[in-house]
Every structure is written in C-alpha cells, then in structure tokens.
Amino acid sequence: MDIKVNVREAQGDTYVVDLNGEIDVYTSPKVKDAIGDLIDKGHYNLVINLEKVRYIDSTGLGVLIGGLKRVREHGGTVNLVCTNPQIKKIFDITGLVKIFGIYDDEDAAMKALV
Amino acid sequence: MDIKVNVREAQGDTYVVDLNGEIDVYTSPKVKDAIGDLIDKGHYNLVINLEKVRYIDSTGLGVLIGGLKRVREHGGTVNLVCTNPQIKKIFDITGLVKIFGIYDDEDAAMKALV
Amino acid sequence: MVELRIPSKAEWVAVARLAVAAVANRLNFSIEDIEDVKLAVAEACTNCIQHAHGSDQIEITCETEPEGLTVRVRDYGRGTRPEAISSRRVDEPRVGGLGVFLIRSLMDSVEYDVHPERGTNLVMIKKVTN
Amino acid sequence: MVELRIPSKAEWVAVARLAVAAVANRLNFSIEDIEDVKLAVAEACTNCIQHAHGSDQIEITCETEPEGLTVRVRDYGRGTRPEAISSRRVDEPRVGGLGVFLIRSLMDSVEYDVHPERGTNLVMIKKVTN
Numbered sequence: 469m470d471i472k473v474n475v476r477e478a479q480g481d482t483y484v485v486d487l488n489g490e491i492d493v494y495t496s497p498k499v500k501d502a503i504g505d506l507i508d509k510g511h512y513n514l515v516i517n518l519e520k521v522r523y524i525d526s527t528g529l530g531v532l533i534g535g536l537k538r539v540r541e542h543g544g545t546v547n548l549v550c551t552n553p554q555i556k557k558i559f560d561i562t563g564l565v566k567i568f569g570i571y572d573d574e575d576a577a578m579k580a581l582v
Numbered sequence: 583m584d585i586k587v588n589v590r591e592a593q594g595d596t597y598v599v600d601l602n603g604e605i606d607v608y609t610s611p612k613v614k615d616a617i618g619d620l621i622d623k624g625h626y627n628l629v630i631n632l633e634k635v636r637y638i639d640s641t642g643l644g645v646l647i648g649g650l651k652r653v654r655e656h657g658g659t660v661n662l663v664c665t666n667p668q669i670k671k672i673f674d675i676t677g678l679v680k681i682f683g684i685y686d687d688e689d690a691a692m693k694a695l696v
Numbered sequence: 697m698v699e700l701r702i703p704s705k706a707e708w709v710a711v712a713r714l715a716v717a718a719v720a721n722r723l724n725f726s727i728e729d730i731e732d733v734k735l736a737v738a739e740a741c742t743n744c745i746q747h748a749h750g751s752d753q754i755e756i757t758c759e760t761e762p763e764g765l766t767v768r769v770r771d772y773g774r775g776t777r778p779e780a781i782s783s784r785r786v787d788e789p790r791v792g793g794l795g796v797f798l799i800r801s802l803m804d805s806v807e808y809d810v811h812p813e814r815g816t817n818l819v820m821i822k823k824v825t826n
Numbered sequence: 827m828v829e830l831r832i833p834s835k836a837e838w839v840a841v842a843r844l845a846v847a848a849v850a851n852r853l854n855f856s857i858e859d860i861e862d863v864k865l866a867v868a869e870a871c872t873n874c875i876q877h878a879h880g881s882d883q884i885e886i887t888c889e890t891e892p893e894g895l896t897v898r899v900r901d902y903g904r905g906t907r908p909e910a911i912s913s914r915r916v917d918e919p920r921v922g923g924l925g926v927f928l929i930r931s932l933m934d935s936v937e938y939d940v941h942p943e944r945g946t947n948l949v950m951i952k953k954v955t956n
C-alpha cells in the first residue's frame with residue numbers, strides 16, 4: 469500500500485529511480501517529487517525501475533508521462549524497467565508502450581539511453 | 583484466503599498433514615475433514631505442518647484441539663511444526679503450547695512422536 | 697452483498713481496492729482478472745476524489761454471482777457532463793484522461809449514471825470466464 | 827471513518843479482516859499489531875456468524891486517530907447474557923471458547939454491549955505504541 473523511492477547515480481549523467489511497492493493516487497506524489505527533483509537539477513536521462521512495483525494506476529502513469537514530457541523538452545528521455553505482466557499489460561492497453569522505452573532489465577534500459 | 587491441504591504417509595504409522603494458506607472459519611472445515619479422515623482410518627500419530635500457514639484463528643485452533651482429543655483416546659498424539667512468530671504467539675497466549683508439542687521443523691516433530 | 701464506505705480521500709483508495717479484491721477472490725477469477733477489478737475500482741474511487749467536489753464519502757458495493765462480480769462505485773458530489781466520461785488511448789504524452797479508459801478496458805460492462813447534483817453512479821461487471 | 831457491511835457468512839470474514847488490516851496499515855502500527863487487529867476482527871465476526879442467530883449482516887466500522895484504531899463490530903441477532911462473554915485460557919484440550927479470550931488479549935480496550943434482542947455491539951481499540 470506504500471511506495472519506497474530510491475534515487476541513485478549511474479554511469480554518464482544518467483540517474484536510476486528505484487520504486488518498490490504500489491503507485492496509486494496516495495503514493496504517486498512521492499514519486500512525482502523524486503522525478504521532479506532530478507529534472508530540476510538538470511538530469512534529463514532517467515531510468516525508472518519498476519521491477520519491484522506490484523501495482524500502478526492512472527495517477528502513477530500520469531507521473532511517468534509528466535516526467536517524460538519534461539525531460540523531452542531538454543532532449544532527454546525516460547526508459548522504464550518492467551517485468552510484471554499485469555503492469556506490462558497496462559502499458560499495452562493504454563498505448564504507452566509506444567511512448568516509453570520499456571525493458572526487461574536495467575542494463576538494457578541503460579544501454580538504450582546512450 | 584484459502585487453504586491447501588496435503589496428506590502424506592511418513593515413516594512408521596505416522597502421517598503428515600501439510601497446510602498452506604489461511605485457516606479461518608471458512609477454511610477450517612477442510613482441515614477438520616482431512617484430520618478426521620486419517621483418524622477414522624486408524625492413524626493416531628500425526629504431524630501437522632503449519633510452516634506455510636500465514637494465519638490461524640480460533641476455529642482453526644479448535645480443529646487442532648479436536649484432533650488431539652480424538653487421537654489421545656487411542657493413545658496417539660498430534661505434533662505441530664510451526665515457525666511463524668505470530669502463530670507461535672497465538673499458541674503462547676492461549677496456553678496451547680502446554681498441550682501441543684510444537685517444533686521448528688518436521689524432523690524434530692517426527693522424532694518426538696516415536 | 698458487501699458494502700464499503702470510505703472517506704473521499706486518497707489514503708483510503710487502497711482499502712477499497714483490497715476489500716474488493718478479497719471479495720473477487722471468492723469467485724472463480726484468475727489472478728489477472730482480480731488485478732483488473734482492483735485497478736478499475738481504484739480508478740473509479742480516484743475519480744470520485746478528484747472530480748466529485750462536495751462529496752465526502754465514496755460508497756462501494758459488491759454483488760457476487762457465480763457468473764461474475766458487479767461493483768458499484770458512487771459519490772454524492774457535483775457530477776460531470778456525460779460527454780466527459782469518454783475514453784482515449786495515448787498517442788502523445790499527455791497527463792490524465794486514462795482512468796475511464798482503463799475502467800472500460802478492464803471490465804466487461806461499464807455503465808455511468810452521471811448527474812450534475814446527485815453525483816455519479818458507476819456500475820461495472822467483471823464476468824468469470826472459465 | 828471506514829464502514830463495511832458483510833453478510834453474516836463464513837466466506838466473508840476474510841474480506842473484513844483484510845479491509846481492517848488495510849485501514850490499520852495507514853496508522854503507525856507494527857506488522858505484529860496489524861496481525862493482532864486482523865485476528866481480533868475475525869474472531870468478532872466469527873462470533874456474530876456462529877452465535878448471533880437471526881442476524882444476516884455484520885457491520886464493521888473503523889475510526890483512525892494518530893493514537894490508535896477503534897473497530898466496532900456489531901450484529902442485530904439474538905444476543906447472549908453478559909456472563910457468556912467471559913474468557914479463559916486452555917488447561918485441558920477443549921474445543922471452543924477461545925474467541926473472546928483472544929480478542930481481550932490482542933486489543934488494548936474491549937467493550938461488549940450485549941443485548942438479548944438488539945444484538946451485540948463490540949468496540950475495541952488498538953493503540954499505536956511507538
């Protein structure tokens with residue numbers, strides 16, 4: 469019912485946001501703040517790792533889309549790591565697969581950034 | 583919210599009942615039937631393995647006590663395998679630790695039977 | 697029938713979706729179906745919180761039958777125009793507007809009864825497939 | 827306040843205990859405390875089902891405050907004599923009679939309002955310790 473957010477620097481000027489838990493209308497502001505902070509500090513190439521996310525709703529998707537919009541304005545991008553079939557299905561249904569790069573592991577998401 | 587019950591023969595004339603899930607007012611009849619069947623068939627030395635039980639309420643405890651009463655009438659006994667701290671606490675609070683042999687693994691519960 | 701009433705606040709949506717998932721668990725649904733129901737209920741509650749101004753509670757009722765689960769989500773806030781309850785897929789990154797779309801995609805039957813003063817009453821059905 | 831109404835049937839007790847656990851999760855409880863609340867609610871509902879004859883529903887309400895959670899469980903069935911709501915430890919293997927004892931052991935405050943015709947109203951409180 470809660471979300472844990474962990475931000476870490478990776479190679480190059482990329483940052484990884486690890487999310488663990490459930491992203492819904494109650495927890496998504498925390499995710500939004502973490503991503504917003506990174507962008508405010510000038511980091512526009514992000515990997516958001518959803519491997520440990522068990523649940524995401526439209527407010528969570530909205531936060532991801534909002535982040536992508538902002539980094540794109542600076543020529544950056546957001547790649548996602550996602551393996552949970554139910555969450556993959558949600559990206560599929562909503563057509564967000566066409567907008568996000570979605571990868572099975574962090575390495576692949578990272579390589580696709582640079 | 584459900585319970586899986588598996589009965590298997592072990593060494594000697596002992597039987598092991600593996601329980602997996604939650605034992606409450608809805609699921610305990612299934613457990614009661616499995617134990618009752620064994621006793622009806624003349625098996626009075628039982629190990630009930632609660633390692634994979636995440637939850638038990640007083641109806642579940644009642645089924646275990648009922649089984650113990652019945653096998654004792656035939657000189658048998660019921661030993662429990664239990665590692666979950668919350669469930670151990672329930673046996674503690676209710677004083678059932680004094681009535682059941684409660685063991686950390688199946689081997690110990692088995693050895694204590696014979 | 698199982699009835700649940702929660703305050704119209706973000707922190708209680710998880711209670712609604714977990715309770716409805718527990719109800720759904722008593723039917724012959726797959727895990728995927730239960731996840732669908734959970735998300736649809738959460739989207740409906742989120743909309744009550746974000747759009748139904750003046751309503752301080754959300755009512756969720758579940759009716760179970762062997763063939764499926766009917767979930768009703770209603771608020772007593774200011775409702776919207778029926779046209780607003782449309783749904784869209786995402787072709788460009790735009791924030792918002794996915795909730796009703798997801799509800800319609802995940803449930804087998806979705807009926808909105810939208811009223812400007814009496815609030816919004818959503819009835820949705822998930823059928824047991826196997 | 828979160829309110830839940832379930833049919834007075836064994837299959838719905840799990841919905842009540844999961845919903846109340848989800849409510850408790852919003853307070854600063856330990857996992858052990860949440861398990862205590864879950865079991866107490868389940869025992870209360872089980873007693874409504876097994877003893878409150880003539881009641882077809884159970885009402886569960888949760889009130890949260892930073893200091894703790896108040897859960898009320900009530901039925902509208904035939905109640906019992908107050909003396910029946912006693913509690914005992916087990917010294918010999920006897921089936922039954924553990925429910926009320928567990929409720930009293932696991933919760934910080936337990937009040938039964940027992941009425942032969944109007945049914946039983948149980949108010950119990952779990953305090954946040956840390």
Ligand SMILES: Nc1ncnc2c1ncn2[C@@H]1O[C@H](COP(=O)(O)OP(=O)(O)O)[C@@H](O)[C@H]1O
Pocket residue numbers: 743744746747748771774775776780781782783791792793794795796797816
């Ligand atoms: N319970 C409700 N009360 C009032 N308006 C609602 C309700 N549910 C949905 N709506 C309307 O439907 C629109 C579409 O909702 P949705 O698809 O979830 O996207 P979003 O919430 O991001 O706008 C909302 O903007 C709102 O106008």
Ligand SMILES: Nc1ncnc2c1ncn2[C@@H]1O[C@H](COP(=O)(O)OP(=O)(O)O)[C@@H](O)[C@H]1O
Pocket residue numbers: 873874876877878901904905906910911912913921922923924925926927946
């Ligand atoms: N909701 C209720 N309605 C009527 N009687 C009740 C209710 N709750 C408890 N009781 C009474 O309290 C007694 C003790 O309950 P409990 O400790 O759970 O043991 P058991 O249910 O095994 O008898 C019951 O036998 C019953 O007489």
